[in-house]
Amino acid sequence: MGVLSHLRVIEVGSSAATSYCARLFADFGANVQKVEPPTGDPLRHSRPLTPGGHSVWFAFLNFNKSSLIIDATDPDATTRLAALIEDCDILVDGRDVDPADCPPIDIATIRSQRPGLIYLEASWFGHQGLYAGLAATDSTVRALAGLIKLTGPVEGPPLHAPDFQTGILAGLWGFIATASSELSRAQGGTGRSWSLSIFEATLSLTEYLIFEAFECGDVMRRIGVNRFWPSFPTGIYETKKGWIGVTTVTPAQWRAFCDMLSLPELRDDPALVLNEDRLQQMEQIEQQFIPRLKARTAQEWFVEGLKRKIPIVPVPEISDLLQDAEKKRRGAIVPVLIGEEKGLTAGSMQRLTLTPPREGGRVPALGDQQDLVSSRRHLSGVASVSSGRVNSDQLPLQGIRVVDFSMGWAGPLCTRTLADLGADVIKIEAIQYPDWWRGLNRPAGYIADRMYEKAVRFCAMNRNKRGITLDLKQRRGIALAKRLLAGADIVVDNYSVDVLPKLGLGYDVLRRLNPRLVMMSMSAFGTDSLHRDCRAYGSTLEQGSGLPTVIGKAGDPPGMSHIAFGDAVGGLNGCAAVLVALNHARHTGKGQFIDLSQIECMMPFAAPWITAHSVSGMPPVRYGNRHPQFVPHGCFRCAGDDGWIMIGVTDENMWQRLAVLIDRPDWATDPSLNSVEARRSVEDQIETAVASWTLARDADQAMSDLQAARVAAGVARRPIDLLNDRHLRSRTFLQDVERALIGLHPQPSMPIREGTGPYTIRAPAPTLGQHNVEILSGLLGLSVAEIVQLERDGIIGTVILCERELEKK
Structure with a gap:
């Protein structure tokens, strides 16, 4: 059961x-x-x-x-x-x-x-x-x-x-x-x-990317395979044996990467400290470090990178995933029976430890x-x-309290979604170490100008939450956190696996404090993984998922699809997991620990190749921009600067309409081309004709003409285009929110609606420590004098400590 x-x-x-x-x-x-x-x-x-x-x-x-x-x-x-x-x-x-x-x-x-x-x-x-x-x-x-x-x-x-x-x-x-x-x-x-x-x-x-475009302007372009604004290097590189995924975001990670490869001239170059500077010199930098990477295997670099706290991971082939004993033990790879054929596929990534999901099954x-x-x-x-009824204004998760220890994208997206659905989410930061999405680098004037309150990406991920600050390295900070957790339903963290346990806030402690508490750790590999100490970003998660090895054509290097694919995916899986666990807790009074591995959350995207390879034993087919089932299918150039349109023909009738549209009525009436297999034999010729037609039109006109003929087509948009997308605007998907120190800025709605319009965003993201008094006094009953003393002692606050003040502590 x-x-x-x-x-x-x-x-x-x-x-x-x-x-x-x-x-x-x-x-x-x-x-x-x-x-x-x-x-x-x-x-x-x-x-x-x-x-x-x-x-x-x-x-x-x-x-x-x-x-x-x-x-x-x-x-x-x-x-x-x-x-x-x-x-x-x-x-x-x-x-x-x-x-x-x-x-x-x-x-x-x-x-x-x-x-x-x-x-x-x-x-x-x-x-x-x-x-x-x-x-x-x-x-x-x-x-x-x-x-x-x-x-x-x-x-x-x-x-x-x-x-x-x-x-x-x-x-x-x-x-x-x-x-x-x-x-x-x-x-x-x-x-x-x-x-x-x-x-x-x-x-x-x-x-x-939409909100980076809102903040930074029209800065994003296609800059090459395995290259993405705004970080470099964030890609996949060949080694002596296998491929390695590398991500360097902070100056410390860049220096450690250069040290690992014995490249002191790159490490010490002041013009290469920041990502935006390295992006300007990608070719020259890669010419120096790519040969060095080929001197050792991917596994050897992985071990070395772990020692130096560099987000680095071997890029597995699909066959590697199928042989990974840890993935099978954790239920990320599970058996599946398809008719009389036995295979393997991606399992449930919501790894609840008390009430685990089924491990495999029958189709x-x-x-x-x-x-x-x-x-x-x-x-x-x-x-x-x-059959009872509730107030139509009551949100689904109203009355549920969440304590949010997460930072960046994945964890905050999970908790933001809970907040959007009505949960009371209390975000905990510290004036010493705030959410790093408030600003990674701290340029001159960062603190004086309160730039940490002006990051739109932070605001987008933390709306509808209340925010407090607590120094969890001080005894009183931990004591206050425990008091909050005693009355909570859910706690979420995406720190490294040992951070909360070392602070005395591990699940073994918290379950005695609050038996009904659902606690989720959102680490890269999982708390019991051999690689539990691996540092990771959303890019690392994609690199280690197996997906890049099936992107592109045969013979191409593994290809990434996104600067941080794994972050949003981890956040949504995390939200799904806590809802299941909370359902159990509400029925039984028993909480549990959720050991979410964000790298495993990426594996469903590779599931078809995993299953096909497990059954047939044949190497996975790499389709490039073509499709296993649709012909024609691809991204075709249009008129204008870097204009492209995606076209996919899904059936015989759509094929005939396309053929007429591109002025090839002979193809439309040729019954021998009605089957996908027949069109596959002349796919090059078909693609040439489609490309000739699209090149004569700008992308939006091509999409309009194709859709008028009921042919599936979509313009290849850039993130900045979506800020003014007429469809999204007509649906009020982007809601304008007013917030202190930023002013009016757009926020995305949830893609799920109970009516014609989206859920209204109830509150902007909290400023640092905005709700200290409200929560410490209202929820925990502290006096004004106690709160003042906490601020004097640096346990709470509303202003980030500068690096000099941190060094004194």
Whole structure:
């Protein structure tokens, strides 16, 4: 029995996002029933395939579910489906992406009769806005979201992975919406109805770059494979054996990297101290250190980098992941049965230690539950669903308290999402060591001008929270933290694994203080990993995930997709994990420890290659900008300066419309080109014709013409373009927020909505120590005199200590 075994989930329609959302429920024991047409979910036929003809993408998205066939042509199809839905707790609906021959459903009527039902519907762009109803694929959405144009060689084309990304990101958001609703319902509330925009969910990866563009202006360009603004080096390099991922962000890391490679002239050059300076001299710097890296193996450099506290990691091949005993022990790689074929795939990354997820499972055969009667009386331990109603203004997580020890992006995104959903999040910093996203380097005037209050990226990740300062290196600071934790539901940290335990705030201490507390550590590799001490950024997580080795064409070096891919992914997985654990705590009164490995959270993006290789034993296919299933598919140059458009043809009818549009009606009427295999044989010729057509048009005109013909296409946008994106503006996705010392600045909404508009941002990010008095007095009952003394002693404060003051301590 899993922690969510009391839930019954029905999944209709076909989309990767809703399939992944439902699979996350199945991971923790929910009874997930997938409704399919007689021909099966279209994703059953998506490539790549196993030798037995099974889709590895479908397998990853659907193991541990059951399958029910409902034929829309049957007279009682709608009645049967309505009965199923009326008997479930959660309905996950992907029909807007692909209806998959699903019978019609009157959701409004069902919800009026079953107010406890939780409903999630997913669409590519939402039902309102400029892009609503556009034809789309994973890659065209990523192009519009600013995730393609900055990647790849300077001259182009931009480089991207096949379509295995937006479904995971959006699926996590869908799970967050529905799992938070279950918590609310369990407290006597009604069910909630959510809409999920896959496009907006994908912007979770772009947020950081959007707000850097807002703050710094038009500074981002494509600067080469494995090169990304604003840090250098942040890439993948060849060694004597294997590839190594390197990230240097701070001056100390740069100096340590140079020392490791015996390059004192680079280390001591004052013109190379800062990232922005090194970016100007990338070629010259790489010419010096690349030959040095080839002198030793990736594993040897990894060991050396650990000693020097450099964020550095070997870049594994897919075969390396499959042989990694630690990944299997931790459940990151799990067995999966696909028909008669045995394989391995990416497991659940929400590693709850008391109520762990299932470790692997079976992919349902089409209609494998057809002979079972759909009735709740056949399910043991099913909780009754409340039909009570709550105030419509009450947020799902209202009444939940979170203590937030996290910094940067991943942890703060997790806790920001909890705060957006109504939790009271108390962010703890120290005047000695504030959140490093307030400013990494401290130039002249940094403290005097309060520049640490002016970082838009910090404000974007910490809205809706309350902030206090506590020096956790002082006894009274620890004592106050413990008092806060005694009344909390959740505590989150993304420090190195030993930081809180050494301060006396490890889970072994806190569970005695508060048995119902859910504590999550968000480290790079996991608290029990052999590599637990490895320093990491979001780039390190992508480098170590296996994904870069399948990006690009055969013979290309492993390719990164993002400056910090792993950060947002870790944050969303962390949020999903604490919601599951909190669900258990609310039912049982028992908290638990969550050992989240952020590098493992990246592995689902490589899952199709992991599974395919595990079954066939053949090396993973690298598709470049082509696609295992769609022809043509790629990023094509348009008129103007660095204009590009992403095009993906998903079926025979779309191919025929494209052929007519590009003035090749002979292709449209040639039946021999209707199949993907036939078009694959002349793919070069097709791509040449498409490229000739796009080159004569600017990117926006090309997209307009293609979408008018119902061909999936999306302009390759830059992050700065999204600040004024007409679709996002029409949906109020970017909300303007006023904050002290910054003024009016944009904030992203969540991609999940309960109505036509987003949740309103209730409060800007706190200034340093803004809520010291409010929390210490209001929550902990300290007197004014006690608070004044804490400030005198440097335990709390509202101004960062300068480096000279730190040295005195």
